[in-house]
Amino acid sequence: MAATRGPRYPARAGLVRAGGAALCGLGSATVTVPDATPAVSPDATPGAARDARPAATAAATRAATPVSLAGRRPEVPVARLLAELVPPRHFAAESFDTYLPDPQFASQGSALARLRAVAAAIREPARGSWLTGRRRAPAPAVYLDGGFGVGKTHLLASLAHAVGTDRTAYGTFVEFTNLVGALGFAPTVEALAGNALVAIDEFELDDPGDTVLMSRLLRELADRGVALAATSNTLPESLGEGRFAAEDFLREIQALAARFEVLRVDGEDYRHRATVTEGAPLPDAAVRAAVRARPGATLDDFRTLLGHLAQVHPSRYGALLDGVSAVGLTAVGPVEHESEALRLVVLVDRLYDRDVPVLLGGSGARGLFSPAMLRGGYRKKYFRALSRLGALADDGGELTASG
Structure with missing residues (x-):
């Protein structure tokens, strides 16, 4: 998995999907990030010529400081935030043609065929007629259910590409709830209603309030004629079981489930196919050396970074990584609080989306999440994070080998 930038996606009018141009008058897509102390020009002050060597030394020191x-x-x-609602770069080149169903699981081929038909229906929706009294058919809403690693995200991204990324808002559940937090509910509906398709990857129920919010958002969009597609690891009727039991919350889940056509995507269970990667951690000194040798790499104490994540809205974690070529973490150890763990999961997702190698010092990913966390209601998030972090750490290990 090479840490290279993926292709940019087609832009809507007034919008550059990868950020840059303004969208609907909402402002420029710039990010303010503190820079290192600027170097002083030799011409800036009298007598600067004789200070050229110290200035050059200082500049070299800054360049070597991660x-x-x-x-x-x-x-x-x-x-x-709106411009970045596109499929992740891992799936930038994927399509229905590149999805190869496993012949042992007929549901994979069935889901592929159905999604091809859904894409065609979204591109050319059937029109109603006041002459015949026929109403326009409601926009499709599909729900891909299956375990880890069976290709749900591949299929969802392929659907987005088939419809057109310029007509699709594609993001994770968290990205959409963060969008509502940034814009407000009504402006979010207006911002998304112009799409032909809204695609939600990893539709998980971490908070009943967020679930009610998303349920309402999807109802509003469906009423506007927007097609919906989502992925998860459980059937819609089963979402939330074992986490929350409030009667009104379950009623909200059932109402949401009724909106979707469920497409089961079976496959070999991830537990039998692969184990979570927990490679040997690196010595902290090796992490520091590798980071200093790589332009654009960052270096943080793990606990300090966890504390900082609490001060940054999760919708900004992607921007936190702008221009970052690798992330080095020293003194990595078990995460003590679930709130910290959930924020770390979001950061790992953003790192994975961007193919940013990670160098783990301390104890590495071993024991990062407690046994109680890995048995609890958020276990799927944690296992996904461990799997992704393991892959990124493998890439980070290659940096030390090549250095």
């Missing part, structure tokens, strides 16, 4: 993520406080305009 940036800290904990020193960054990005400001992200709404336009950028």
Whole structure:
């Protein structure tokens, strides 16, 4: 998994999907991140010529000093949040044609065929007629259910590409709830209603309030004629079981489930196919050396970074990584609080989306999440984070080998 930048996606009018241009007058897509102390020009002050060597030495020292993520406080305009609602770069080149169903699981081929038909229906929706009294068919809403690693995200991204990324808002559940937090509910509906498709990856129930919020958002969008697609690891009727039991909350889940056509995607269970990667951690000194040798790499104490994440809205974690070529973490150890763990999961997702290698010092990913966390209601998030962090740490290990 190479840490390279993926292709940019087609832009809507007034919008650059990868950030940059303004969207609907919402402002420029710039991010304010504190820079290192600027070098002083030799011509800036009298007598600067005789100070050229110290200035050059200072510049070299700054260049060798890694940036800290904990020193960054990005400001992200709404336009950028909207512009980045595209499939992750891991799936930038994927399509229905590149999805190869496993012949042992007929549901994979069935889901593929159905999604091809859904894409065609979204591109050319059937029209109603006042002459015949026929109403326009409601926009499709599909729900891909299956375990880890069976290709749900591949299929969802393929659907987005088939419809057109310029007509699709694609993001994770957290990204959409963060968008509502940034814009407000009504402006979010207006911002998303112009899409032909809204695609939600990893539809998980971490908070009943967020679930009610998303349920309402999807109802509003469906009423506007927007097609919906989502992925999860459980059937909609089962979402939330074992976490919350409030009667009104379960009623909200059932109402949401009724909106979707469920497409089961079976496959070999991830537990039998692969184990979570928990490679050997690196010595902290090796992490520091590798980071200093790599331009654009960052270096942070793990506990300090966890504390900083609590001060940054999760919608800004992507901007936190702007220009970052690798992330080095020293003194990595078990995460003590679930709130910290959930924020770390979001950061790992953003790192994974961007193919940013990670160098783990301390105890590495071993024991990062407690046994209680891995048995609890958020266990799927934690296992996903461990899997992704393991892959990124493998990439980070290659940096030390090549250095």
